[in-house]
Amino acid sequence: MRDKENMLFSADENKFRAELRDFLERKDAKKIEHEIYERDFYPREHYEKLGEEGFLAPVLPVKYGGRGKLVYEVILAEELGAACVPLAWIYSTSSYVYATIARHGSEEQKRRYLPALKKGANIGAIAITEPEAGSDVMRIKTRAELKGGTYVIKGEKRNITNGSKADILLVWAITNPGVDPVEGMSAFIVEPKAGMSETGFEVIEDYKLLGGFPGTVNSHLLFDEMCVPGENILGGTNEGAKIMFDELSIERTLYAAMLVGEARPVLELAVKYSMKREQFGTSISRFEGISFKIADMVTRLEAAKLMVYHTARLIDGGFDAEKESAMSKLLASEAFYEVAHSTVQILGGRGLSDEYPAEWAFRMARLSMIPAGTNEIMRFIVQREVYKEQKGKEEE
Ligand SMILES: Cc1cc2nc3c(=O)[nH]c(=O)nc-3n(C[C@H](O)[C@H](O)[C@H](O)COP(=O)(O)OP(=O)(O)OC[C@H]3O[C@@H](n4cnc5c(N)ncnc54)[C@H](O)[C@@H]3O)c2cc1C
Numbered sequence: 446m447r448d449k450e451n452m453l454f455s456a457d458e459n460k461f462r463a464e465l466r467d468f469l470e471r472k473d474a475k476k477i478e479h480e481i482y483e484r485d486f487y488p489r490e491h492y493e494k495l496g497e498e499g500f501l502a503p504v505l506p507v508k509y510g511g512r513g514k515l516v517y518e519v520i521l522a523e524e525l526g527a528a529c530v531p532l533a534w535i536y537s538t539s540s541y542v543y544a545t546i547a548r549h550g551s552e553e554q555k556r557r558y559l560p561a562l563k564k565g566a567n568i569g570a571i572a573i574t575e576p577e578a579g580s581d582v583m584r585i586k587t588r589a590e591l592k593g594g595t596y597v598i599k600g601e602k603r604n605i606t607n608g609s610k611a612d613i614l615l616v617w618a619i620t621n622p623g624v625d626p627v628e629g630m631s632a633f634i635v636e637p638k639a640g641m642s643e644t645g646f647e648v649i650e651d652y653k654l655l656g657g658f659p660g661t662v663n664s665h666l667l668f669d670e671m672c673v674p675g676e677n678i679l680g681g682t683n684e685g686a687k688i689m690f691d692e693l694s695i696e697r698t699l700y701a702a703m704l705v706g707e708a709r710p711v712l713e714l715a716v717k718y719s720m721k722r723e724q725f726g727t728s729i730s731r732f733e734g735i736s737f738k739i740a741d742m743v744t745r746l747e748a749a750k751l752m753v754y755h756t757a758r759l760i761d762g763g764f765d766a767e768k769e770s771a772m773s774k775l776l777a778s779e780a781f782y783e784v785a786h787s788t789v790q791i792l793g794g795r796g797l798s799d800e801y802p803a804e805w806a807f808r809m810a811r812l813s814m815i816p817a818g819t820n821e822i823m824r825f826i827v828q829r830e831v832y833k834e835q836k837g838k839e840e841e
Contacts, residue, residue, distance in 0.1 A: 453754060454516075461512075462520045465500055466528075474528035475710075481531045481660035482805065487610060488660055489568065492535045495525075496565020501536075504544050509559045511547075515695065518544065519702040519757040523750075526706025530809060531660025533703045535568060538606045540699055542569025542615055545692045546634065549680035554634060558613060570611035571696070572602040572635075572666060573689065580822050582617075582689065583626045587668065589618035589633060594675040596620075596633060598645070598668040606816070608664025609648040612638055615692075616668070617685050630685035634677045645671030655808050690767065693818065694760065697770035700817040701753045701777035707813075708746050708781040711806040715739060715788040718801075729791070738787040745780040752776050768830035775823040778813040785810035 451459045477491055495501050504518040505511025518540060525533035543562040546554055561567035578584040587600025598618055602608070614635040621629035637646045649665040680688050716739060719730040729735045756769040785806040789796035796803040814820045 453751075454520075457512075458516060458520060461503065461517055462524065465521065465524050468495075468498055468500065469524060469528040474532065478529040478531065478660075481529075482802075485657070485659040487662065488529070488532050488535065489610070491529075491532055492539075492568065493565040495532075495536070496563060501565050502540070502543050502559070502563040504540075505547050505559060505563060509547070509555060510563055514757075514761045515544070515698065516754065516757040516761055518699060519753060522699045522702035523706035523709075523753075526703035527709045528706075530707055533706065534661040535607060537700060537703055538571050538611075539565075539567075539569040541571050541692060541696045542613055544695050544699075545571075545615060545632075545688065546679070548691060549632075549684075549688050550634075551676075553676070554679070558634060562613065567612035568607055568610055569613045569615070570605050570607040571692070572605050572608070572614050572616040574602060574604045576601055576603055580819060583686070585617060585619060585626065585630065587616070587618040588622065589620050589631060589673070591620070591675065596673045596675060596678065598633065598635070598671045598673055600668050601649075602666045602668070603664075604652070604816075605664045605666055607662060608666050609651050609662050612636065614666075615679065617689060620685070621683055624683075627686045629683055630689075631682055632679040632685040632688045633673050634679055635671070635673055645669045655812050658812070694756075694766050694770040697774040697817050697823075698753060698756045698760065698766070701749065701756075701770075701773035704777040704781045704810075704813050705746065705750045705753055707806070707809060708777075708784040711781075711788050711803065712739075712742050712746060712784050714801065714803065715742065715784070715791045719791050735791055738791060742780075742784045742787055745776075745783055749773070749776040749780040768827055771818070771823040771826040771830075774817055775820055775827070778810070778820060781813055782810040 477488060481488060500521060503512040503521065504515050506513050522533065525536050539562060543559055546558050562569055573582055575585050575587060577586060587598065589596040589598045598616065600618060614637060616633045616635050617630055618633060619626060619629055620631040645668060647667040647669065649667050652663045654663055719735050719739065720728055722729045753773045756766050756773045759766040759769055788803045789807050792801055792803050795801055
């Protein structure tokens with residue numbers, strides 16, 4: 446079928462999206478989302494079903510049951526964001542974990558960790574942020590010291606999505622304190638629940654974010670001399686910064702895709718509501734104060750979506766996409782914020798009540814500007830890359 450949405454994608458990509466949408470509809474993912482808002486539970490078993498049905502980890506190489514392209518992962522992030530926000534958040538950091546192990550892990554690590562992550566039986570988390578290292582990720586203090594064949598990890602990580610629930614954590618720590626952290630940090634695969642490391646790991650707390658963030662966890666973790674086998678280092682000693690920058694480009698692209706998805710049903714709500722609601726004897730959609738808001742929302746969101754897919758194609762093509770992934774995250778979070786903000790306004794008093802999901806979307810959209818690097822940091826990266834490119838041109 447020829448339609449505008451499908452024409453940017455291959456037949457196989459469209460088939461993947463169609464099958465996924467069909468599955469999410471059959472499972473009534475919107476109803477699950479509603480139940481989570483009402484009862485605040487972590488939808489682990491629903492996440493597992495996605496794995497059982499074979500939808501998780503399409504980015505993995507064919508050898509590990511994947512399709513070998515990030516663009517499928519972006520489709521998955523977008524559709525999950527649209528169908529069930531808490532499920533999309535579980536997915537978000539799990540996907541960064543398997544994508545990073547697939548790109549930087551040894552064959553043994555891939556064989557050991559990827560199947561359970563792909564099945565959804567294991568959930569992943571990324572642990573970079575610390576009490577004193579937020580935007581300035583190079584200031585991390587967590588130390589990993591090699592004693593015998595074992596790394597002893599000591600430090601704290603905060604704001605970790607899936608942190609207290611994760612089976613597999615990717616943890617960044619300093620392995621050579623004598624040099625610049627860019628050259629002295631490493632990444633580790635840590636199994637907090639497995640026998641190898643039962644001691645020395647503690648969940649200090651799960652934060653309550655922005656008046657509640659049902660169905661998700663965001664944790665403060667303590668590593669108090671936690672022992673991790675030497676072979677769990679990812680991609681080699683002191684290679685952590687390189688892996689982090691690569692991981693962050695993927696993270697920002699998938700995160701942006703999730704936000705584009707989250708905004709989609711909110712926009713639809715605004716359109717439908719404005720067509721039905723009558724004031725002054727006519728549908729409010731006939732007032733330009735309303736309909737021009739819709740025009741701006743659609744335009745921004747569509748631009749963000751195109752940017753996200755363009756970035757995924759660049760990464761699949763083997764290009765560096767630090768600038769484009771920052772632009773994707775910036776555009777998507779600001780588009781989502783505009784969509785949610787305008788939807789609350791279009792719904793009037795009802796937009797502020799929990800009769801409609803607009804107020805919840807507004808909170809989610811506000812929250813979205815901080816994770817995966819704040820929007821100020823996204824602007825910093827974009828301008829830095831632009832000036833670097835210009836300098837490069839002038840030196841040619
Ligand atoms: C919901 C949520 C989920 C998260 N999930 C994870 C996760 O899974 N794993 C993980 O490791 N981390 C995670 N984080 C942490 C997140 O990456 C950090 O919160 C973020 O990078 C900002 O760090 P900070 O909160 O310490 O703020 P700070 O870095 O202290 O920044 C404070 C303010 O200063 C601004 N600022 C800082 N530096 C500059 C600059 N150079 N120029 C201009 N402005 C600047 C910031 O933009 C911000 O407005 C999550 C955070 C949230 C809220």
